[in-house]
Amino acid sequence: MARIVLDGVSLAYGERQVLRDVDAVLTERRIGVVGANGSGKSTLARLLNGLVLPSRGRVSVDGLDTARDGAAVRRRVGFVFTDPDAQIVMPTVAEDVAFSLRRSPLSRAERAARVAEALERCGLDGHADHPAHLLSGGQKQLLALTAVLVTEPDVLVCDEPTTLLDARNARRVAQLLAALPQQLIMVTHHLDHLESFDRVLVVDDGRLVADGPPAAALAAYRELVG
Amino acid sequence: MTAGPPRVDRLPVRRPSPVHRTRPGVKLALLAAFTAVVFGFTTLPVLGAATAAVLGVAALARLRPRDLLRQVRPALPFAAVVGALQAWTNGPVAAVTVGGSLVVAVAAAGLVTLTTPTQDLLDSVVTATRPLARFGVDPERVALTLALAVTSLPVLARLAGEVRQARMARGAERSVRALAVPLVIRTVRHADRLGEALRARGVDD
Numbered sequence: 330m331a332r333i334v335l336d337g338v339s340l341a342y343g344e345r346q347v348l349r350d351v352d353a354v355l356t357e358r359r360i361g362v363v364g365a366n367g368s369g370k371s372t373l374a375r376l377l378n379g380l381v382l383p384s385r386g387r388v389s390v391d392g393l394d395t396a397r398d399g400a401a402v403r404r405r406v407g408f409v410f411t412d413p414d415a416q417i418v419m420p421t422v423a424e425d426v427a428f429s430l431r432r433s434p435l436s437r438a439e440r441a442a443r444v445a446e447a448l449e450r451c452g453l454d455g456h457a458d459h460p461a462h463l464l465s466g467g468q469k470q471l472l473a474l475t476a477v478l479v480t481e482p483d484v485l486v487c488d489e490p491t492t493l494l495d496a497r498n499a500r501r502v503a504q505l506l507a508a509l510p511q512q513l514i515m516v517t518h519h520l521d522h523l524e525s526f527d528r529v530l531v532v533d534d535g536r537l538v539a540d541g542p543p544a545a546a547l548a549a550y551r552e553l554v555g
Numbered sequence: 556m557t558a559g560p561p562r563v564d565r566l567p568v569r570r571p572s573p574v575h576r577t578r579p580g581v582k583l584a585l586l587a588a589f590t591a592v593v594f595g596f597t598t599l600p601v602l603g604a605a606t607a608a609v610l611g612v613a614a615l616a617r618l619r620p621r622d623l624l625r626q627v628r629p630a631l632p633f634a635a636v637v638g639a640l641q642a643w644t645n646g647p648v649a650a651v652t653v654g655g656s657l658v659v660a661v662a663a664a665g666l667v668t669l670t671t672p673t674q675d676l677l678d679s680v681v682t683a684t685r686p687l688a689r690f691g692v693d694p695e696r697v698a699l700t701l702a703l704a705v706t707s708l709p710v711l712a713r714l715a716g717e718v719r720q721a722r723m724a725r726g727a728e729r730s731v732r733a734l735a736v737p738l739v740i741r742t743v744r745h746a747d748r749l750g751e752a753l754r755a756r757g758v759d760d
Binding site: 378380400403404407408410412414415416417418419420421424427428429431432460461462476477480 | 706713
């Protein structure tokens with residue numbers, strides 16, 4: 330597993346302080362992040378692959394600083410967003426997955442094989458030539474996930490990947506995520522998805538207010554939100 | 556199993572035909588020449604010949620009429636506005652030739668995108684713009700811009716549809732402001748999220 334270190338991390342957008350003095354070392358295979366809307370949990374997730382940089386402190390992945398080695402960090406840490414529509418770049422399913430490999434040194438045949446394998450793993454192999462924007466919400470999120478997994482990242486960060494999905498598709502995406510060999514860091518409001526995780530972080534008003542095994546951390550979160 | 560959409564057609568880029576087999580670079584060059592002729596000579600005979608050529612190539616590519624219509628439909632309101640302006644300033648023949656040329660040019664561009672995998676189109680654009688790299692142009696970025704332009708059309712159409720429905724639900728069907736303001740805001744928000752997703756996928760790296 331990768332070793333992700335947040336060392337005295339604070340982040341502010343102008344006057345607004347979003348994260349305050351966050352310290353954590355993340356090495357577990359399954360880590361959940363919970364918190365109320367606006368608590369700073371999505372910003373915390375974005376720090377992990379250098380999408381946003383701390384105003385103060387340092388974030389590193391296996392010793393690579395997200396501020397200095399952003400490209401190398403992003404090759405190791407894949408990111409899945411809440412809204413899959415904003416992640417689809419190409420007209421068809423297979424082309425969108427292949428887009429992730431556009432700058433890789435793989436040959437055309439190797440890329441095609443990797444894309445086919447990734448689509449099959451995520452249950453989209455029957456949709457390769459379908460227009461991506463006409464897929465259902467659940468299938469679009471699976472496509473967004475496939476487009477990240479095809480690059481074979483060591484770590485996958487997901488920011489509320491099931492929030493826009495119905496219960497059936499949310500369960501399907503959660504099951505797929507749970508079965509991945511990669512280290513997974515998932516921000517979610519679906520607390521039941523975190524029961525089998527190794528560790529849960531609770532974020533409130535930009536601070537890490539609880540951190541531990543799911544049972545204890547989720548109990549603290551439930552108490553916090555009343 | 557995931558719940559599937561009611562019906563999703565395969566895109567027709569995989570059908571074998573002489574048009575599909577033609578190299579993307581050749582198709583793009585022919586499209587450029589075709590567009591230059593159509594807009595350079597806006598006469599009824601040229602418009603007629605251009606329309607016949609597009610329909611002939613579409614038949615050769617074994618495209619369904621609805622595939623081509625889907626490509627042309629977004630341009631129809633714009634062509635109608637241009638045609639109306641031409642009718643007002645230059646008469647009815649100019650309205651037909653200029654408005655018609657616009658539609659035929661969009662249909663020809665649609666033929667290229669319908670018969671060419673996007674990755675191949677991007678590779679052709681990268682190859683064609685590589686000489687411009689010495690002037691600071693990033694060929695990959697040009698190709699990406701083209702791809703985003705193609706894929707953003709259905710997204711913008713969906714956003715416009717949602718805003719239109721919201722406007723109707725609030726009883727403001729005739730308010731241009733109630734359409735334009737939320738549409739611009741949602742479009743900018745979509746662009747912002749798309750940019751963030753591209754950064755996450757390493758496009759800026």
